[in-house]
Amino acid sequence: MRKIFNRLYDEDPYEGAPLDDVEVDMQGWGSTHFFFREIIGYLKPSFIVEVGSWKGRSALHMADLAKAAETPNLEICCIDTWLGSPGVWARKEQVADVLKLRNGWPMLYFTFMKNVVESGHQDVITPMPMPSDMGAQVLKRLRARPDMIYVDAAHDYDNCKRDLALYFDLLSDDGILLGDDYETWPGVTQAADEFARENGLILVGTRSKFVLSKNIDHVHAMQGVLAEIEARRARVAEAKARAEQLRAGDEAPGDAVGQSTSETDDTNPVL
Numbered sequence: 001m002r003k004i005f006n007r008l009y010d011e012d013p014y015e016g017a018p019l020d021d022v023e024v025d026m027q028g029w030g031s032t033h034f035f036f037r038e039i040i041g042y043l044k045p046s047f048i049v050e051v052g053s054w055k056g057r058s059a060l061h062m063a064d065l066a067k068a069a070e071t072p073n074l075e076i077c078c079i080d081t082w083l084g085s086p087g088v089w090a091r092k093e094q095v096a097d098v099l100k101l102r103n104g105w106p107m108l109y110f111t112f113m114k115n116v117v118e119s120g121h122q123d124v125i126t127p128m129p130m131p132s133d134m135g136a137q138v139l140k141r142l143r144a145r146p147d148m149i150y151v152d153a154a155h156d157y158d159n160c161k162r163d164l165a166l167y168f169d170l171l172s173d174d175g176i177l178l179g180d181d182y183e184t185w186p187g188v189t190q191a192a193d194e195f196a197r198e199n200g201l202i203l204v205g206t207r208s209k210f211v212l213s214k215n216i217d218h219v220h221a222m223q224g225v226l227a228e229i230e231a232r233r234a235r236v237a238e239a240k241a242r243a244e245q246l247r248a249g250d251e252a253p254g255d256a257v258g259q260s261t262s263e264t265d266d267t268n269p270v271l
């Protein structure tokens with residue numbers, strides 16, 4: 001039972017969508033980061049909102065994880081204009097290809113739809129083709145209170161800060177907001193840090209993702225997850241360095257193989 005889907009659509013948007021000539025194209029960035037798995041495994045969120053979906057890679061990853069966790073009544077609302085970003089439009093030599101322009105209008109929405117349908121997740125993914133501020137207003141009018149929100153739309157300071165304010169306001173008191181591109185986009189980092197400081201929140205951040213919540217227990221849980229993963233990464237880095245040293249002839253080569261393999265096998269392949 002998808003609540004938002006049923007409030008928005010009389011006709012199923014996937015029904016009869018012109019997808020025959022559209023190619024599957026799963027391009028994404030940081031779309032399978034470990035925080036998705038950790039948050040969904042911990043929270044089992046039924047109602048997820050993604051702000052900025054592009055071709056759907058991260059939304060489909062969340063759908064895979066939430067279905068595997070047997071989350072009941074799952075719905076993932078994907079809010080995007082599917083019109084690209086100022087950076088893409090300012091590069092004439094690639095805009096037509098990147099946005100799949102037809103008569104000057106991006107066809108990206110249909111790539112998203114194709115990916116959703118091919119992945120078999122159209123039963124849980126609700127497209128909301130609109131700007132992020134409008135999406136927040138629509139969800140507010142529908143009295144939506146998402147359990148999990150992934151913010152990955154505009155990456156400039158002003159828009160990112162506005163998205164954080166709008167969507168943190170919508171977030172359930174027991175929910176978790178995950179944001180992309182922390183420490184990789186200066187505008188995002190500044191917006192996230194300022195937003196946390198101004199609202200007395202603890203930001204749990206690592207390179208490329210940050211987490212915020214109104215529930216301090218969730219904050220502590222995510223700090224624990226991050227500490228554990230960082231400790232594991234440090235062990236792996238140490239083992240690699242040791243193996244390098246051994247390869248360089250500092251110690252007997254036989255030991256090097258044994259040590260590095262056992263540490264590396266222990267590692268999550270998505271890190």
Ligand SMILES: C[S@@+](CC[C@H](N)C(=O)[O-])C[C@H]1O[C@@H](n2cnc3c(N)ncnc32)[C@H](O)[C@@H]1O
Nearest residue numbers: 028031052054057058080081084131132153154
């Ligand atoms: C980095 S991509 C999202 C990638 C996606 N989350 C993934 O990992 O697969 C950013 C998306 O945000 C969308 N976007 C940018 N500004 C927006 C805005 N103000 N409102 C809605 N969507 C926006 C763009 O159209 C683009 O599809």
